Amino acid sequence: MEYYSEKVMDHFSNPRNVGEIDDADGIGEIGNPICGDMMVFYIKVKNDRIENVKFKTFGCGAAIAVSSVVSEMAIGKTLNEAMELNNDDVAKELDGLPKNKMHCSNLGTNALHRAIENYIMKKKSE
Secondary structure (H helix, E strand, O other): OOOOOHHHHHHHHOOOOEOOOOOOOEEEEEEEOOOOEEEEEEEEEEOOEEEEEEEEEEOOHHHHHHHHHHHHHHOOOEHHHHHHOOHHHHHHHOOOOOHHHHHHHHHHHHHHHHHHHHHHHHHHOO
């Protein structure tokens, strides 16, 4: 039986920042075909800081909790600080994840990083 921390259960039951940003500055999408989890992150950037994050996640409870906590961790950070977030930071913030769900924490940070990379590419082409 898998054990989930209270924080994981809270973020799964009451996920923060769910939705889309229509005029997002960056969009990052990632999927894991093995477990079936899909995440899309939307970011708004102002003065090199992440001003807002929204996400849509299709997946298990851990994937939803990870998306929620990554969105909270990213808001207010500079782009560089947000790019440094990794799966260990996410797992620690959630008071741990079962071993077989650690890949979910990678998906969350990777989707965020892709949204930032998408924003940077758009800026370069302006």
